[in-house]
Amino acid sequence: MSEGARKAPPYWFAGSVPWHARLLSRAYGMAIALRMRLFRAGLLRRVRVDRPVLVIGNLIAGGSGKTPLTVAVVERLRAMGWNPGVATRGYGRADASTPLWVDADTDPLLGGDEPVLIARRTRARVRADADRVAAARALIQAGCDIVVCDDGLQHYRLRRDLEIEVIDGRRRYGNGRLLPAGPLREPLERARGCDFHVLNIGAGDGAEPGFGEWPMRLAADQAWPLRGGRPRALDGFAGQRVHAVAGIGDPERFFAMLRGFGIAVVPHAFPDHHRYSAEDLRFGSDLPVLVTEKDAVKCAALANDRYFSVPVAAELPEAFWVALLDRVAALRETQGH
Numbered sequence: 001m002s003e004g005a006r007k008a009p010p011y012w013f014a015g016s017v018p019w020h021a022r023l024l025s026r027a028y029g030m031a032i033a034l035r036m037r038l039f040r041a042g043l044l045r046r047v048r049v050d051r052p053v054l055v056i057g058n059l060i061a062g063g064s065g066k067t068p069l070t071v072a073v074v075e076r077l078r079a080m081g082w083n084p085g086v087a088t089r090g091y092g093r094a095d096a097s098t099p100l101w102v103d104a105d106t107d108p109l110l111g112g113d114e115p116v117l118i119a120r121r122t123r124a125r126v127r128a129d130a131d132r133v134a135a136a137r138a139l140i141q142a143g144c145d146i147v148v149c150d151d152g153l154q155h156y157r158l159r160r161d162l163e164i165e166v167i168d169g170r171r172r173y174g175n176g177r178l179l180p181a182g183p184l185r186e187p188l189e190r191a192r193g194c195d196f197h198v199l200n201i202g203a204g205d206g207a208e209p210g211f212g213e214w215p216m217r218l219a220a221d222q223a224w225p226l227r228g229g230r231p232r233a234l235d236g237f238a239g240q241r242v243h244a245v246a247g248i249g250d251p252e253r254f255f256a257m258l259r260g261f262g263i264a265v266v267p268h269a270f271p272d273h274h275r276y277s278a279e280d281l282r283f284g285s286d287l288p289v290l291v292t293e294k295d296a297v298k299c300a301a302l303a304n305d306r307y308f309s310v311p312v313a314a315e316l317p318e319a320f321w322v323a324l325l326d327r328v329a330a331l332r333e334t335q336g337h
Contacts, residue, residue, distance in 0.1 A: 008061070008062060008183060009021075009180075011175070011181075012174045012175060012177075012182050012183045013171055013174045013175060013183075014175070017175065017177065017181045017182070021180050021181040022177075022181045024179075024180050024181070025177055025178045025179065025180060025181035025182065028178050028179055028180070029178045029187070032178070032186060032187070035156075036156075039156050044156070044157070045157070046156060046157060046158070046159040047133045047157055047158060047159060048159040049133065049136045049137055049140060049147065049158070049159075050140055051136075051140050051144065051145055051146055051147055052145075052146045052147070052161045052162070052328065052331040052332070053136060053146075053147045053149065053158060053159065053160040053161050053162075054073070054146065054147070054148050054149070054160065054161065054162045054163075054164070054328070055149040055152045055153055055155075055158075055160045055162070055163045055164070056069055056070050056073065056148065056149065056150060056151070056152075056164045056166060057149070057151050057152050057153030057154070057163070057164075057165065057166070058151075058153065058165060058166045058167065058168075058185075059153070059165065059167075059173065059184055059185055059186055059188070059190060059191060060168065060171070060173060060174060060183035060184055060185065061179060061183050061184075061185055062183065062249035062250065062272060063168075063248050063249020063250055063272055064166045064167060064168040064200055064249065064250075065166050065168065065198075065200035065202075065216060065218065065314070066150060066151055066166050067114050067117060067118065067150060067294065068216075068218055068312055068313065068314040069164070069166055069198060069200075069216060069314050070086065070118060070148060070150040071117075071118060071121045071122055071313075071314065072313070072314040072316070073148055073164075073324075074086060074118070074122045074124050074148055075122060076321055076324075076325065077146060077148070077325075077328065078122075078124070080325055080328075080329075082145055082146050082328070083143060083144050083145050083146070084124055084144060084145075084146050084147075084148050085124060085125040085126070085127065085139030085140075085142065085144030085146075085147055085148070086115070086118050086119075086122070086124055086125070086126045086127070086139075086147075086148050086149075086150055087127055087129070087132050087135035087136050087139060087147055087148070087149045087150070087152070087158075088102075088112070088114065088115050088118070088126065088127070088128050088129075088135070088149070088150040088151065089112075089128065089129070089130050089132070089151065089152075090102070090111060090112030090114070090115045090128030090129075091112055091114070091272075091273050092108075092112050092113060092273035092275070093109070093110060093111060093112045093128060094109050094110055095110070096130055097130065099127065099128065099129040099131070099134060099135065099138070100127075100128045100129070101125070101126070101127060101128075102115040102116055102118075102119050102126040102127070102128050103119050103126070104116070104119050104120040104123070106119065108297045108298045109275065109298075111126075111128055112128055112273075113273060113294050113295070113297050113298055114150065114294060115128045115150075116297045117293060117294050117297055118150060120297070121311075124144075125139055125142050125143075125144055127139050132149060132152055132155045132157065132158040133157055133158045135147075136149075136158055146328070146331075153165065153185075153186070153190070153194070154185055154186060161331050162195050162196070162324075162327055162328070162331070163193065163194040163195050163196070164194065164195065164196040164197075164198055164324075165191050165194040165196070165197045165198065166198050166200060166216075167197060167198065167199045167200065167213065168200055168249075168250060169199045169200050169201040169202065169207030169209075169215075170202065170207060170250065170252075170253065171183075171250065173188060176188060195327065196214065196320070196323070196324060197212055197213045197214065198213070198214050198215075198216045198316065198320075199213040199214065199215050199216060200216050200218065201215050201216065201217055202217070202218050202253045202256070202257060203217065203218060203219070203220070203253075203256070203257040203260050204217055214316055214317060214320040215316070215317070216314050216315065216316050217314075217315045217316075218253075218257070218312040218313070218314060218315075219312060219313050219315050220234055220257060220310050220311065220312045220313070221233065221234050221235075222234055222310075222311070223237070223290060223308035223309065223310050224296075224308060224309045224310075224311065225305065225307070225308055225309075226291075226296055226299065226300045226303040226307040226308065226309055227300075227303060227304065227305050227307070232308065234258075234261050234263075234310065235261050235262070237258075237261065237263045237288065237290070238261055238262035238263060239262060239263075239264070240263060240264060240287075240288065241264040241265075241266060241287050242258070242263055242264070242265060242266065242287050242288045242289065242290050243266050243268060243283050243285075243287050243288070243289045243290070244258055244263075244265045244266065244267050244268065244289075244290050244291075245268045245270070245281070245289060245290070245291040245292070245295055245299070246267075246268070246269055246270065246291070246292050246295065247269075247270035247271060247272060247273065247274035247276070247292070247294070247295050247298075248272055248292055248294055248295070249272045251267070251269035251270070252267075252269075254292050254310075255267045255269075257312075258290060258310070263290075266283070266287065268283070270295075274295075274298075275298065276295070276298050276299050276302060277302075278302050281299065281302055281303075286306065287306070288306050288307075288308060289303075289306050289307045289308065290308050290310050291307065291308070291309055291310065292309075292310060293309050293310065293311040293312065296309035
């Protein structure tokens, strides 16, 4: 089970931390520091592949909005003439040890929910592999001229040219402690090494970007029937009660977004990367069911005509895209591709 698939303890974000968690956190911090020293000394080797590598990740365990940003980055790169490919570990895959090409029709149990979602939204080549170097090489062999890593700030073996840190605007860094005493995968100072910092403000929930942070809004306006058919305007559900299903890093963000449309939400939160069964979706009433797009790829086989997927699109200031694409263009010149 991935870090993001576990339910976060409440003390990660407020309250007293148990002594045993503080003790384990210190040991975890020592292991991180040792690993970094080994990389700096060259005893652990970083591998450069033959094309630019852009990593999108975060410092905390759980979701922060990486996947919507990955989709947006891939689409922008393609619009600028690149042929991007996506390297991902694919959390939640039935056989995570076996590399896999993921496309729009891949079973999410085999390919992972996020890789299948990215493949459906972008139609880019997507390679799921715990070995990010092998994934990058496979993408390059398949003709991709830039590798975008969905998650992977902590996977140092693959040398990268650009890093984008995604920050959850509502939770930020929690209590600022390392796992398991807090949500941090690495110390906070690690963020200083990233080239861009994107603050996920969701649907616009009042979070204010700090110095050097770019705001990212997750916009939604339609609900798509899981059984196929024409979409409905999301505001058409205003004033109605609906079941809302979210198995993501921060389910409350999805519920709050729906409430912002005036929808009366009956919330059903599940762990990130949850594998749904028919029993999970028996709610005892015939209300419409709105699910996140990530959950929709896993719920489609269990759904009826009351189920709708609510896709989101990452919206960032145009100045962010200018700055990012300028940096990427410079890579093309320096690497001669």
